[in-house]
Amino acid sequence: MNSRRDFLQLLTTSAVALPFLPLYGSSEQLAFYDQSYEGPVLRVAIMGLGSYGTRVAEAMQTCKRAKLVGVISGTPAKIKDWQSKYNIPEKNCYNYENYDSVKDNPDIDAIYVITPNGLHHQAVLRIAAAGKHAICEKPMAINAQEGQEMVDACNKANVKLLVGYRMHFEPNTLEIIRMRNEGELGKIMFFQGLSGFKIGDPTQWRLDKELAGGGAMMDIGIYSINGARYMVGEEPIWVTAQETKTDPIKFKEGVDETIQFQLGFPSGAVASCLSTYSMNHLDRFFLNGDKGFAELQPSTGYGPIKGRTHKGELMKPHITHQTVQMDQMAGIISAGEKAVVPVDGAEGVKDLKIIDAIYEVCKTGGKKKLDL
Structure with missing residues (x-):
């Protein structure tokens, strides 16, 4: 792969x-x-x-x-x-x-x-x-x-x-957000995001610091960062992280192989996430509240996305993600429509602030406050 x-x-x-x-x-x-x-x-x-x-x-x-x-x-x-x-x-x-x-x-x-x-x-x-x-x-x-x-x-x-x-336009994802917003999951306590695969060709641009900006975190890991935010429904206020590197030849300086990171939210909810280029079969989101739960597996693939909650299976229809994305973005650009979960540049900057902080605490240790 x-x-x-x-x-x-x-x-x-x-x-x-x-x-x-x-x-x-x-x-x-x-x-x-x-x-x-x-x-x-x-x-x-x-x-x-x-x-x-x-x-x-x-x-x-x-x-x-x-x-x-x-x-x-x-x-x-x-x-x-x-x-x-x-x-x-x-x-x-x-x-x-x-x-x-x-x-x-x-x-x-x-x-x-x-x-x-x-x-x-x-x-x-x-x-x-x-x-x-x-x-x-x-x-x-x-x-x-x-x-x-x-x-x-x-x-x-x-x-x-x-x-x-x-993923901000994917129906099963949006159904979980609806359930959370309407209180069906109760108070949100915990989110887990697992994002990873075993990367192949060591000469590809995704393993080039200048072109990629990092490693797995700048490719697959961002799904768990962004997912933690839209699944919990809050912006994190602190982050801790730990990096593991087993192959320093393939994953050179500045190119991360595996990072575990934790996010804390104002309500007290916490997120525990994994970003990796060295393990397959990692594409799962799990959200836990005091009244119920929701799970997506696969959670961010090209589909169909599959999920379940304490109420049963999620059975929303699948249409090619990029088709729906482009139709929805056309409405945002041409008609000023609003997305349930934002897709504007400000949303992207928030994820980058978290990534910057994750890379920092991987080097320094400890906990870093976030101000998004």
Whole structure:
């Protein structure tokens, strides 16, 4: 298994803003994709035509409110292939040197950045300067400072910045959030997040400190960080963490192999999480309250997501995550709709602040206060 993309083989906005994709997800979601749609369409260019870019492009073929219209790549052969496969006009094709000129192209509304983590920051700054909306894969940057600079640049340019948190639109996930919000789980006491797989090719960019910004934490671990926040429903106020490295040749300085971390929340709830590149079969969320529990396993894969609670199995419908994500993001960008769990740049910066703190306490030990 070489990457999270191999490992990881819907309904968010308010019911008023988006009546045809209901608040917490149900069979109406399936009905939406069987109906015709005549509203505005967000025209999207994808930057980075690798495996996940391809997955997003395929998923967008069934979107109602978002359409793939452009590409940005450093590989001319890939651009030609995508032009042919997705009927993309030559005028909407760019490379990494000339895509600033997208500012003069009225046929592209937004650019989805799907490149290595270390390249996100500069790309989003250039996209903002070109006056286009930005969607950026997670983690949105390699540290919180870079992330905040991206948020500031987009605010200054009056464009939206969204982060590819596809799980924020997943129906079983949203059903657990509904149950928690309505008190069905009682007082939340504990969350466990297990995120990991055994990474393969040691030469890939995910094991390159400059391109990845770290190791497992910057790839798969962010799911447990973000999941702890949206499952507990609070922002953590402290963190402790411990790093384990068994293969310093493969996992060089600054590239984490395994990190266990703990988060504390204002209510007294605690989270215990694991991020690793050295163990398979780790994709599980568990939330415990004094009146009930909820579990997702798999919790963040490409689906179907499976879950259960003290009331029984979760049976929400599955639609390709990236299809729903892009339709929902189109509504956020074009119609000002709101997500149940935010997907904006500020949300991404909060995760990066936690990651920064985790890396710090792995070196220093002790407990670090968080101010998100």
